[in-house]
Amino acid sequence: MEVILKEDVNKLGHRGDVVKVADGYGRNYLLPEKLAIEATLANKAVIEQMKASAVRKSAKEKTGAEQLATQLSEVELVFERKVGENEHLFGSVTSGDIAQQLEAKGFTIDRRKISLEEPLKTIGEYHVPVKLHREVTSHVKVTVKGDQPEAEAVTTTA
Template sequence: MKLILTQEVTGLGEPGDVVEVKDGYGRNYLVPRGLAIRWTRGGQREVDSIKKARSAREIATLEQAREVADRLRALKVVLRTRAGNGGRLFGSVTAADIVGAVKEAGGPDLDRRRVEIRNPIKTVGAHQVAVRLHPEVGTTVEVNVVAA
């Protein structure tokens, strides 16, 4: 099955890429979740618009990505959220919460889709969060979750 990716899919491609995947993976996972659309002859216009939008908000060079990574490593990010007794959170911390906390701490604007939370953050304390800035540059940000 030929698809056009609308969002980045780890191990598959970037938005705007035309990929060939197995029918079940495309039909049951990628298309229903909005990660891809079916490829058509007129789809090339959509590919061009997706790539144009991506280039406008993407970190352009490897050097720029390394500078942003250095800035992120130096940040002290504190995220205030509601917590119950024993330090358990009501819900969990999302990528959008982390992006907001980074911006509030004086960091750069990040795309929430670039933030990878490998294990759900459901307790107060210090947590490591991975951020992919460029295909060759990734970094970790220490997020200190405190009860509000």
């Protein structure tokens, strides 16, 4: 099935591209979510207009993303988690946790835009990339702490 993308889709293409996808993926995901339209002759005639507006929209989004990137670079998030041996966390800090705390600070960012290779499972300081636009990536400082101070080893003298 050939479709025309109305929005950028990760690992598929950018707005205005004509791509060939599996029938089920197109019918069950791209079309209902309004991420694409079928590539018919009538719709192909509209592609040029879409591409022109996509360039304008992309430029506007990029400007907004750059402003947001400068604000996000100053944000520092702190997470407290239970800690086991070797400063290994019982839970982990995921992209969903980061998105939730960013939202609490007034930034609405989809968790899928937070590029964590895998959840953070150890105590430390991390710089987590946030892809705001295909050309704009910001970094958020994330600090993971233990929820209790390290317990001193109790020694008993006989």
